[in-house]
Amino acid sequence: MNEIHESNRRHWDRAARKWEALRDEDGLWRRCHKEPDLAFEGGALELLREIAGDDLTEKDVCLVGSGDNYTAFALAGLGARVTSTDISQRQLDVASDRARQLGLSIAFVQADAANLQSLENSSFDLVCSTNGFFVWIADLQGVFNEVSRILRPGGFYVFYDIHPFVRPWKDQIRPIEMEKPYWETGPFGDSERETFEFNWTLADLLNPLAKSGFILFRILESPAEDSRFWQGYSYVPGTDNRLLDWKENPRAGLPVWLTVAVQKPPAAPVDGHAA
Numbered sequence: 001m002n003e004i005h006e007s008n009r010r011h012w013d014r015a016a017r018k019w020e021a022l023r024d025e026d027g028l029w030r031r032c033h034k035e036p037d038l039a040f041e042g043g044a045l046e047l048l049r050e051i052a053g054d055d056l057t058e059k060d061v062c063l064v065g066s067g068d069n070y071t072a073f074a075l076a077g078l079g080a081r082v083t084s085t086d087i088s089q090r091q092l093d094v095a096s097d098r099a100r101q102l103g104l105s106i107a108f109v110q111a112d113a114a115n116l117q118s119l120e121n122s123s124f125d126l127v128c129s130t131n132g133f134f135v136w137i138a139d140l141q142g143v144f145n146e147v148s149r150i151l152r153p154g155g156f157y158v159f160y161d162i163h164p165f166v167r168p169w170k171d172q173i174r175p176i177e178m179e180k181p182y183w184e185t186g187p188f189g190d191s192e193r194e195t196f197e198f199n200w201t202l203a204d205l206l207n208p209l210a211k212s213g214f215i216l217f218r219i220l221e222s223p224a225e226d227s228r229f230w231q232g233y234s235y236v237p238g239t240d241n242r243l244l245d246w247k248e249n250p251r252a253g254l255p256v257w258l259t260v261a262v263q264k265p266p267a268a269p270v271d272g273h274a275a
């Protein structure tokens with residue numbers, strides 16, 4: 001068992017009710033299955049559509065570190081057979097109750113993303129993770145190995161997350177001020193919450209993907225499209241478009257989203273025919 005992941009699991013179990021109440025304030029979770037744009041950032045939905053088409057019917061999709069599960073609801077709304085995994089059973093309980101209210105059929109499986117042993121080899125067409133996931137992960141190689149294992153040959157792993165270039169700066173609009181060097185990646189312990197977080201670099205994220213055997217399909221590095229990113233809101237629209245202009249807000253001159261699509265190599269042809 002990964003002790004860091006275990007500590008983070010306990011935190012998320014404790015925090016689940018608080019996040020449930022917060023997300024109930026705007027109730028956006030009720031809309032994601034009909035408005036999938038609400039659940040994606042950084043061009044990830046467009047990339048998914050390019051890879052898998054508009055209709056995900058007959059596609060087996062697994063979400064790792066599913067959290068609020070807005071993405072699971074959106075993917076189910078697009079027709080996919082969705083398996084939602086998270087290390088926190090309590091986060092999954094909240095999501096499962098919401099899925100029931102929305103009439104969505106989603107399989108919820110409690111699992112550390114670095115140990116998905118309850119999921120079979122080569123059982124998914126697509127695996128996704130979304131923002132705020134990697135920061136909790138001590139063992140990136142373990143996660144990418146597992147993602148590769150559960151994907152069918154030719155399947156894709158698509159993720160978007162906070163771009164590593166966001167991390168070194170103090171969270172203030174002006175002046176732009178460095179808080180720590182890019183290469184200081186953690187673990188950053190929080191003694192009160194008993195959590196451990198990581199600020200991985202681009203190299204930290206991409207090299208283990210290659211080591212797991214993935215083929216790079218696309219990388220996107222995008223700015224925030226909505227000022228909510230700079231105003232600390234997760235989903236509700238921001239109110240100050242000036243924050244999107246790098247001359248007003250210098251950090252807006254760097255990418256805030258990193259979106260990556262990688263492919264598990266397709267099976268080798270047998271006697272001239274695709275396996």
Ligand SMILES: C[S@@+](CC[C@H](N)C(=O)[O-])C[C@H]1O[C@@H](n2cnc3c(N)ncnc32)[C@H](O)[C@@H]1O
Pocket residue numbers: 005008009012064065066067068069070085086087088091111112113114129130131132133136137
């Ligand atoms: C900040 S949330 C973000 C997740 C999701 N993108 C969202 O928008 O809600 C982080 C989630 O990752 C989960 N998590 C943390 N460590 C994990 C791990 N090792 N394996 C799987 N899930 C993990 C937490 O339980 C939590 O639900």
